Amino acid sequence: MMDVESVMCECCGLTEDCTQHYxxxxxxxxxxxxxxxxxxxxVNDEVSRDLKQTTLEEALNAHVLFCGKFKANPAELVAAGMKQMLRRRSGDMLPAKSKMFGRSKF
Ligand SMILES: [Zn+2]
Structure with a gap:
């Protein structure tokens, strides 16, 4: 028999029933x-994609803030979360920063 506990997500406030071990x-x-x-x-996606620039804490805090905007409307949160992930993935192919650090004029 498993010990199941109700736990709330620190980001979006979603509640799930999970084992204490999990x-x-x-x-x-x-x-x-x-x-x-x-x-x-x-959060994992953010950290693994950008290992040297984003710490777990930073990714976590950014996502808490991001979710905070949508707490009033959980359905919108899920849609926005998916959009954010998709946008970031496609953004990997077009790194905006490379324009600035790519070629020198001199
Ligand atoms: Zn959540």
Whole structure:
């Protein structure tokens, strides 16, 4: 028999019923915060994509702020989260920064 506990996502406020073992595993991965499946995927995606520039804490804080805007409307949050991921993935092919650091005029 499993010990199941209700836990709330620190980002979007979604509540899920999880085993205590799973909850502590997720918390260990996200600096003591519990994230739902979608949020943890977005944060992981951000960190693994940009390992040297984005720390877990930064990705986490950015996503908490991002989710905060949509807390009033969870359906919109899911749609926006997906759009954010898609936009970022396609953005990888067109890095805006390379224009600035690419070629010198001199
Ligand atoms: Zn969440």
């Amino acid at each position: 909850i502590s595993e997720v918390k260990a991965n996200f600096a003591g915060k519990w994230l739902c499946g979608l949020c943890s995927e977005v």
